Amino acid sequence: xxxxxxxxxxxxxxxxxxxxxxxxxxxxxxxxxxxxxxxxxxxxxxxxxxxxxxxxxxxxxxxxxxxxxxxxxxxxxxxxxxxxxxxxxxxxxxxxxxxxxxxxxxxxxxxxxxxxxxxxxxxxxxxxxxxxxxxxxxxxxxxxxxxxxxxxxxxxxxxxxxxxxxxxxxxxxxxxxxxxxxxxxxxxxxxxxxxxxxxxxxxxxxxxxxxxxxxxxxxxxxxxxxxxxxxxxxxxxxxxxxxxxxxxxxxxxxxxxxxxxxxxxxxxxxxxxxxxxxxxxxxxxxxxxxxxxxxxxxxxxxxxxxxxxxxxxxxxxxxxxxxxxxxxxxxxxxxxxxxxxxxxxxxxxxxxxxxxxxxxxxxxxxxxxxxxxxxxxxxxxxxxxxxxxxxxxxxxxxxxxxxxx
Amino acid sequence: xxxxxxxxxxxxxxxxxxxxxxxxxxxxxxxxxxxxxxxxxxxxxxxxxxxxxxxxxxxxxxxxxxxxxxxxxxxxxxxxxxxxxxxxxxxxxxxxxxxxxxxxxxxxxxxxxxxxxxxxxxxxxxxxxxxxxxxxxxxxxxxxxxxxxxxxxxxxxxxxxxxxxxxxxxxxxxxxxxxxxxxxxxxxxxxxxxxxxxxxxxxxxxxxxxxxxxxxxxxxxxxxxxxxxxxxxxxxxxxxxxxxxxxxxxxxxxxxxxxxxxxxxxxxxxxxxxxxxxxxxxxxxxxxxxxxxxxxxxxxxxxxxxxxxxxxxxxxxxxxxxxxxxxxxxxxxxxxxxxxxxxxxxxxxxxxxxxxxxxxxx
Numbered sequence: 222x223x224x225x226x227x228x229x230x231x232x233x234x235x236x237x238x239x240x241x242x243x244x245x246x247x248x249x250x251x252x253x254x255x256x257x258x259x260x261x262x263x264x265x266x267x268x269x270x271x272x273x274x275x276x277x278x279x280x281x282x283x284x285x286x287x288x289x290x291x292x293x294x295x296x297x298x299x300x301x302x303x304x305x306x307x308x309x310x311x312x313x314x315x316x317x318x319x320x321x322x323x324x325x326x327x328x329x330x331x332x333x334x335x336x337x338x339x340x341x342x343x344x345x346x347x348x349x350x351x352x353x354x355x356x357x358x359x360x361x362x363x364x365x366x367x368x369x370x371x372x373x374x375x376x377x378x379x380x381x382x383x384x385x386x387x388x389x390x391x392x393x394x395x396x397x398x399x400x401x402x403x404x405x406x407x408x409x410x411x412x413x414x415x416x417x418x419x420x421x422x423x424x425x426x427x428x429x430x431x432x433x434x435x436x437x438x439x440x441x442x443x444x445x446x447x448x449x450x451x452x453x454x455x456x457x458x459x460x461x462x463x464x465x466x467x468x469x470x471x472x473x474x475x476x477x478x479x480x481x482x483x484x485x486x487x488x489x490x491x492x493x494x495x496x497x498x499x500x501x502x503x504x505x506x507x508x509x510x511x512x513x514x515x516x517x518x519x520x521x522x523x524x525x526x527x528x529x530x531x532x533x534x535x536x537x538x539x540x541x542x543x544x545x546x547x548x549x550x551x552x553x554x555x556x557x558x559x560x561x562x563x564x565x566x567x568x569x570x571x572x573x574x575x576x577x578x579x580x581x582x583x584x585x586x587x588x589x590x591x592x593x594x595x596x597x598x599x600x601x602x603x604x605x606x607x608x609x610x611x612x613x614x615x616x617x618x619x620x621x622x623x624x625x626x
Numbered sequence: 627x628x629x630x631x632x633x634x635x636x637x638x639x640x641x642x643x644x645x646x647x648x649x650x651x652x653x654x655x656x657x658x659x660x661x662x663x664x665x666x667x668x669x670x671x672x673x674x675x676x677x678x679x680x681x682x683x684x685x686x687x688x689x690x691x692x693x694x695x696x697x698x699x700x701x702x703x704x705x706x707x708x709x710x711x712x713x714x715x716x717x718x719x720x721x722x723x724x725x726x727x728x729x730x731x732x733x734x735x736x737x738x739x740x741x742x743x744x745x746x747x748x749x750x751x752x753x754x755x756x757x758x759x760x761x762x763x764x765x766x767x768x769x770x771x772x773x774x775x776x777x778x779x780x781x782x783x784x785x786x787x788x789x790x791x792x793x794x795x796x797x798x799x800x801x802x803x804x805x806x807x808x809x810x811x812x813x814x815x816x817x818x819x820x821x822x823x824x825x826x827x828x829x830x831x832x833x834x835x836x837x838x839x840x841x842x843x844x845x846x847x848x849x850x851x852x853x854x855x856x857x858x859x860x861x862x863x864x865x866x867x868x869x870x871x872x873x874x875x876x877x878x879x880x881x882x883x884x885x886x887x888x889x890x891x892x893x894x895x896x897x898x899x900x901x902x903x904x905x906x907x908x909x910x911x912x913x914x915x916x917x918x919x920x921x922x923x924x925x926x927x928x929x930x931x932x933x934x935x936x937x938x939x940x941x942x943x944x945x946x947x948x949x950x951x952x953x954x955x956x957x958x959x960x961x962x963x964x965x966x967x968x969x970x971x972x973x974x975x976x977x978x979x980x981x982x983x984x985x986x987x988x
Binding site (some may be wrong): 246324325326386458459461497498499500501502505507509510511512513514517518519521522523525526527528532548549562 | 666671672673674690691693694697698856914915916917927944946948952972973974977978
């Protein structure tokens with residue numbers, strides 16, 4: 222009785238964007254579903270349609286991308302890749318408690334979708350900042366689920382402040398805890414105990430880079446499209462997502478010409494869309510000084526404004542990412558041999574390499590026994606979410622197998 | 627002109643053209659001095675391809691973010707010549723600036739400050755009431771900004787009293803006795819803006835309700851440290867003045883703008899309510915988009931330049947404050963040079979990204 226009263230007080234501090242208190246409290250009693258179950262695929266398809274047809278969603282490319290990712294054809298393609306038929310029975314684990322990063326609008330939607338696809342009931346802490354994207358996506362789920370009493374309790378989108386008691390309450394219910402939001406969030410959530418059999422998936426602070434073959438860039442037909450792609454990889458998230466390139470490595474024999482054109486096109490693209498705040502200009506000036514202080518013979522490239530600040534560094538060390546900044550601050554390196562990146566890519570914090578050119582140029586590096594790098598994707602696709610993320614197979618981690626012999 | 631020669635010039639006597647010539651020469655010389663003596667600073671100048679012969683006016687001299695003094699040990703003097711390390715007062719857990727002073731720089735700071743302040747208060751020293759607690763100065767090795775401010779302004783005091791005890795309560799009895807002992811003399815009050823409001827003004831109001839009043843109509847108050855906390859209590863500059871006058875008759879109240887990274891070169895408020903740059907230093911407002919220089923009347927990021935620092939490369943700094951240059955050489959108070967107002971501190975960024983730690987950057 223006292224416990225229930227305490228629970229009730231704790232839940233008073235939680236607001237629901239989808240789902241409700243009764244449904245959430247009953248989540249542990251819900252049956253786990255099979256991965257890619259018909260009812261989940263149909264439900265996500267309806268959410269996808271709802272989003273595609275809403276006027277608001279068209280304003281936000283990240284919402285459209287999500288809607289595209291959960292449409293039926295895309296889910297069926299994922300099913301092809303991930304479903305393994307080895308005679309056992311694969312099923313969700315039960316309740317998944319997700320902590321989405323507070324400053325990325327749509328990450329919460331992907332982690333929710335991953336939880337649903339893998340057959341789990343979900344409690345998702347959405348960003349505390351009120352992004353329109355969050356309201357749009359939560360609204361679409363709420364709309365679709367209001368007509369589906371069976372699936373409704375599988376989706377609980379909640380918002381609450383930094384609150385250890387709420388974290389502890391949801392963690393105690395969880396069979397899976399998924400923590401986005403980096404090292405500090407992970408450390409803070411780890412104070413809340415999980416039940417003994419629960420599993421935890423954490424996404425730590427990670428950093429990314431781009432590798433561009435100068436000749437391939439110069440022969441690219443649509444350089445405006447490359448600039449737009451690179452914008453989506455970087456400034457769309459203030460160049461501060463784990464996937465955003467902080468360092469650009471140049472290969473090939475036409476580096477200076479390629480750089481000149483690449484950065485001019487990128488500047489044009491960024492100038493139209495990016496709102497530079499005063500603090501970002503000051504931050505980037507400070508970061509360029511710190512980079513210059515770290516090396517002899519650093520070169521801060523001349524720039525007519527503060528939108529893009531580039532610092533050419535004379536050699537690559539393992540700690541180069543300590544010099545990173547965001548909001549249009551790029552370290553650059555002129556590379557003669559791809560194996561020069563080996564030390565850097567041995568850093569476990571390195572996540573994605575976005576490339577332009579042939580991916581084969583990276584093979585010797587990738588197969589050299591490096592400890593970092595989980596993804597190698599073309600420029601423009603660094604943000605593409607996948608059930609294989611950060612070196613973690615969500616399909617395997619979020620399901621369990623009943624062995625039947 | 628050397629710094630000693632500058633000391634012979636009245637602090638607000640140079641017009642725009644003469645001041646520009648003076649500062650361009652002095653600041654270029656300081657840039658070269660720091661390039662030679664501070665390795666980190668030299669690496670930065672090299673990285674931007676700095677060429678001293680291309681400096682036409684002091685606006686062309688590179689500036690570095692003031693924040694770097696929190697992240698790096700920046701000094702242009704040998705360790706054995708450092709006589710004092712000043713630190714900014716940060717709240718617990720925050721990084722603090724460390725400013726290394728040799729004898730020459732420390733002395734130049736004092737001299738410049740005396741010249742600047744005397745121009746506003748007269749050269750006679752006065753009995754001084756420090757609206758703070760004496761414990762601020764306990765650790766003499768590490769000067770905090772508050773301690774440095776108190777020590778700096780103490781040069782203008784004859785007898786001194788601290789108006790607050792260690793619990794930040796007003797020493798009413800001590801205040802009564804000090805004012806009686808010095809009756810008929812002009813009193814100098816000094817403190818930090820928020821503390822004056824919180825621990826002095828509010829207490830005077832309470833005492834007045836009980837019938838205890840003080841007459842400070844012939845006193846001058848100098849206060850600094852910024853308006854941020856008072857703005858959050860919705861107390862404006864004008865209200866601060868009006869309310870203090872109402873409670874104790876205090877009519878001569880002067881704000882100042884300054885920072886531990888350029889101690890000595892403070893910017894005093896004149897009787898017209900404008901902050902003034904002396905010949906020892908200047909402010910330049912810049913547009914954040916490209917760091918170009920703002921027009922008069924246009925709000926921008928504040929760069930401060932100072933002719934004083936020789937022991938650390940802090941002669942040209944970009945602050946995180948914003949302000950407006952209101953005019954030059956034509957303030958009704960008669961002082962030459964730029965006059966300006968501070969509008970506040972720039973907002974910390976709300977940057978997107980996967981990691982939640984964006985607020986904890988500094």
